[in-house]
Amino acid sequence: MIRLENLTVSFGGVTALDALDVELTAPVVGLIGPNGAGKTTLLNVMSGFVTPRGGDVFLAGQRLTHLRPADRARLGLRRTFQQEQVVEELTVWENVQAIADHLADPRRGRAEIARAIGRVGLSGKERMPGAHLNLLERRLVELAKTLVGGPKAILLDEPGAGLDEIESRRLYTLLKDIPGELGAQMVVIDHDAEMISSFCEQTVVLDFGRLLACGPTKAVLNDEAVRRAYLGSASS
Amino acid sequence: MTMQDVFRPFDGARLGLRSQPHAPLAVLVVLAVTGVAFAGSSYWTSVATSTCATALVVAGTALLFGRLGLVSLCQFALAGISGWATLRIHHALHPPFEVSLVLGGLCASVIGVVWGLPALRIRGLYLALVTLMLAGAFQVVINVTGFPNGGPGLLGQVVDGPRVMMDRPAIARSDQAYLIYVAGLLLSGLLLIELHRVSKAGRAWALIRRSEQMAQASGVRVVFYKAWAFALSGWLAGIGGGAMACTFGQLDSSAFGASESILLFALTVVGGATSWLGVVVAAVLMRAVPALFNQVGVNGFVAMILFGVALVHALINAREGIAGQIIESLKSGKSAGNRAERQ
Amino acid sequence: MSFRSGVSAFAVAAAAVVFSGGAHAAPNCGLANGKKADGAPIPIGAIVSATGLDDFSSSAKAASAYFKCVNDNGGINGRPVEYTVLDDQWRPDVSAQAAASLIKDKKVVALVGDMSIPGCGANAAIYKAEGVVDIPAVGVVRECFNSPNIAPINAGPRLSAIGISRFAVEKLNAKSLVCLTPKIPGAAEWICGGMEAWGKLRNVKVSTVTFDPASPDMTSIILQAAAGSPDAVVLTFSKGTVVAALVAAEQQGLDKKTKFVGLASSYALDLPQAVSPYWDGKYHVNLEFAPLDSAGADAQNWRSIMDKYGSANDPRDNFSEAGYLAAKATTQALLSLDPGKIDRAAVTTALKSIKDFKSDILCKPWYFGEGARHNANHSGLTAEVAGDKWKIIGECVDADDPELTEIFAAEKAAK
Numbered sequence: 001m002i003r004l005e006n007l008t009v010s011f012g013g014v015t016a017l018d019a020l021d022v023e024l025t026a027p028v029v030g031l032i033g034p035n036g037a038g039k040t041t042l043l044n045v046m047s048g049f050v051t052p053r054g055g056d057v058f059l060a061g062q063r064l065t066h067l068r069p070a071d072r073a074r075l076g077l078r079r080t081f082q083q084e085q086v087v088e089e090l091t092v093w094e095n096v097q098a099i100a101d102h103l104a105d106p107r108r109g110r111a112e113i114a115r116a117i118g119r120v121g122l123s124g125k126e127r128m129p130g131a132h133l134n135l136l137e138r139r140l141v142e143l144a145k146t147l148v149g150g151p152k153a154i155l156l157d158e159p160g161a162g163l164d165e166i167e168s169r170r171l172y173t174l175l176k177d178i179p180g181e182l183g184a185q186m187v188v189i190d191h192d193a194e195m196i197s198s199f200c201e202q203t204v205v206l207d208f209g210r211l212l213a214c215g216p217t218k219a220v221l222n223d224e225a226v227r228r229a230y231l232g233s234a235s236s
Numbered sequence: 237m238t239m240q241d242v243f244r245p246f247d248g249a250r251l252g253l254r255s256q257p258h259a260p261l262a263v264l265v266v267l268a269v270t271g272v273a274f275a276g277s278s279y280w281t282s283v284a285t286s287t288c289a290t291a292l293v294v295a296g297t298a299l300l301f302g303r304l305g306l307v308s309l310c311q312f313a314l315a316g317i318s319g320w321a322t323l324r325i326h327h328a329l330h331p332p333f334e335v336s337l338v339l340g341g342l343c344a345s346v347i348g349v350v351w352g353l354p355a356l357r358i359r360g361l362y363l364a365l366v367t368l369m370l371a372g373a374f375q376v377v378i379n380v381t382g383f384p385n386g387g388p389g390l391l392g393q394v395v396d397g398p399r400v401m402m403d404r405p406a407i408a409r410s411d412q413a414y415l416i417y418v419a420g421l422l423l424s425g426l427l428l429i430e431l432h433r434v435s436k437a438g439r440a441w442a443l444i445r446r447s448e449q450m451a452q453a454s455g456v457r458v459v460f461y462k463a464w465a466f467a468l469s470g471w472l473a474g475i476g477g478g479a480m481a482c483t484f485g486q487l488d489s490s491a492f493g494a495s496e497s498i499l500l501f502a503l504t505v506v507g508g509a510t511s512w513l514g515v516v517v518a519a520v521l522m523r524a525v526p527a528l529f530n531q532v533g534v535n536g537f538v539a540m541i542l543f544g545v546a547l548v549h550a551l552i553n554a555r556e557g558i559a560g561q562i563i564e565s566l567k568s569g570k571s572a573g574n575r576a577e578r579q
Numbered sequence: 580m581s582f583r584s585g586v587s588a589f590a591v592a593a594a595a596v597v598f599s600g601g602a603h604a605a606p607n608c609g610l611a612n613g614k615k616a617d618g619a620p621i622p623i624g625a626i627v628s629a630t631g632l633d634d635f636s637s638s639a640k641a642a643s644a645y646f647k648c649v650n651d652n653g654g655i656n657g658r659p660v661e662y663t664v665l666d667d668q669w670r671p672d673v674s675a676q677a678a679a680s681l682i683k684d685k686k687v688v689a690l691v692g693d694m695s696i697p698g699c700g701a702n703a704a705i706y707k708a709e710g711v712v713d714i715p716a717v718g719v720v721r722e723c724f725n726s727p728n729i730a731p732i733n734a735g736p737r738l739s740a741i742g743i744s745r746f747a748v749e750k751l752n753a754k755s756l757v758c759l760t761p762k763i764p765g766a767a768e769w770i771c772g773g774m775e776a777w778g779k780l781r782n783v784k785v786s787t788v789t790f791d792p793a794s795p796d797m798t799s800i801i802l803q804a805a806a807g808s809p810d811a812v813v814l815t816f817s818k819g820t821v822v823a824a825l826v827a828a829e830q831q832g833l834d835k836k837t838k839f840v841g842l843a844s845s846y847a848l849d850l851p852q853a854v855s856p857y858w859d860g861k862y863h864v865n866l867e868f869a870p871l872d873s874a875g876a877d878a879q880n881w882r883s884i885m886d887k888y889g890s891a892n893d894p895r896d897n898f899s900e901a902g903y904l905a906a907k908a909t910t911q912a913l914l915s916l917d918p919g920k921i922d923r924a925a926v927t928t929a930l931k932s933i934k935d936f937k938s939d940i941l942c943k944p945w946y947f948g949e950g951a952r953h954n955a956n957h958s959g960l961t962a963e964v965a966g967d968k969w970k971i972i973g974e975c976v977d978a979d980d981p982e983l984t985e986i987f988a989a990e991k992a993a994k
Contacts, residue, residue: 073453278684486671486700526668530673
């Protein structure tokens, strides 16, 4: 669904992504790599906040590279950020509605919002202001926001950051079936290889902006180079 | 993008009064205005009128700062621009007041957007500087041209004989009636903001204020919604300026210095930029408090010193301003508890 | 701020000089019978610009002292004057509020002794609509002299400029003049416009140079004024800025070709000390009133009323003299009325019919006058810097403003 062709990004003299050529095929794709490997940069290129020096991004065969972020969103691209972005003065409902305003069909807007909130398990809390939510609830609102308006690809940047093991697991359990239900592909960045291996069929490993490995999660995580570069150092 | 598009979908259930002590406060303010209008003091009637007119200008400032986090230091200049246009149109064509007022408001709105356009991609200190430049430029220009006062030519300056005053609206000739009229303008301005707050535009502004990147990633046309906010804010300032022009039938350039815009912004922070009550509090501080001091013979500079103290207080202790403190103190202890928990 | 502190320094200096004059005769005012007035008070108001760029409350302080004296001396046939002074903070909207408060709430019968920058422009319409008369001690802007119900005691800067221009042309043999004025809306056109219209009739070349009052770099401003080597430059601003201008002119050696003269606004007792001896006999100003140390009976009475009924801190300046005159003229007019029938209409009629009010503080008797324009005071003395004092030279000179033709004609007809 998402195809990256020869994608190169550099900031000043530093090459953040180096001729990345990869096709993401699984419904849930994990994106891992050590700090500074270029994971968030890759998400920023895909969502349009960083212009690549070369190469292209395709979503369902459509070239996105020249589009602005808001236009990509309209084509079905959704993303979250490392920092949760729930608006405190808006309620749970309004936080999701604010997205539906621009991306969902107005005739189906209310139903979509209700379904998205229900899907992440926040039914009954629609009228709660963002300011009163705990971190897990905020992460769930962030997830609900990506579900409205017929998403084609959902990019999640560390959706479980700051959550404990149990909360994280709850979140991942929730999101792993979403691609199937919505017909959308999901790309998840996470530091936790354990979490990635339990929920993602395909995994991409980046290291210093280069593609270190890409393939079925099990095979990738057992790859010698990956263990050396990332997991080895992480587990030692 | 059409008007309907901006206002859709509209959730009336949230129209401001949800679980907060807004209704009693609003009743209190309405009673205060009516009380002043019928108590028979000309002085306080005229103070209340200029307080209401100023509140419209504050409302525009609060909209940009409270909803979008944008610091605009040119709101009083926009009021002056509208005031100039309102007077110019009145003296040239003598249309009904409402026509001059609406045209004046549109002028301020358009100039607010045109000046804001290059500023739409910037925020924080740089936007403050750009808007301050407009305020300064207007001060320089208006000091030379003055406001039209019935004379000939484009500038309309009387050189020989008395100034000509602008007529009050036909339905509000007396001081009391005009106070109610301006209070009505203020009410409609505040309702306009409230309508926006619970509509698509208000939610888009909330996203933009939280994070422009997130708003873009959510499909929001950031530039359009910012321009919309500038237009609305200019419109409010413009209606305020037109109302001021009509209060005494004339305007004087000395009242539209850049420092007035800065004071207005500071008092908006003191009053509280996120609620309608903050708008009212800021206007009362700017107009009614100095009037009270003047009445009891306290030196006019004392008010400035008090404002300085109040600003420091607001920045340190009361992020939602005096209005935030009032609303907070009227709310139940439970929500106060929630608030503390969050911090 | 330096402008402001300069002015207050002037006020203190002026007070000190006058106090050194020693004891004066007992104050004389109103019925002068020594009886406290205890009837129903007569409300009179004033609007001053006290808070702002400068404090212009001194005229109302003098009027207040005079009315206190009147109240201690039989009042207005037994009724005391209740004098309310409001500060408009240099703001037109506040000025209009003050007028509403005085006229509609306090129900004053007249406004007397005020000195407000925005007041005349902001309130001329309400005075007319409510049938209230205003006798400002000092009118500063055009509207003070161009409204049916306002008649200031002073001559105003336009006439002061014409008066000193006339002196420069007739006594200093100037053929070309420059009017140097701060850029204040309406003011430059009105003040320098008067000189220009007058110059046209007299075949004198008059040009206008304006500057931004907010950022005065005096040297470049004065060089600009003297650029065409005019015979005289008329300085239309107040003392602090005039001193800066004279210092700059002296440094540039401009006085070789160009004379410098000023308006009544730079007549401050300490100006001769503030400028160097270089200016001895070289700087001339027009006066709107008698010199502050005048030995005239009214001038002495003013000083003794200020000493007895004013505060020691009240400035003893020209504005104060004018406030005294406004209160005195009003009191005389009120005394002619039946004390039981003093209302706004009666007072308006009485004040409007003031004629031939004589004082040694004025060159010519003051009157209210008919019509939409009032400028009874249009002649003044000329003073010259002499050592550390001012010296009066010559007689009263009429400022023959072509705009005042009607007024001159009316005066002639009345005689």
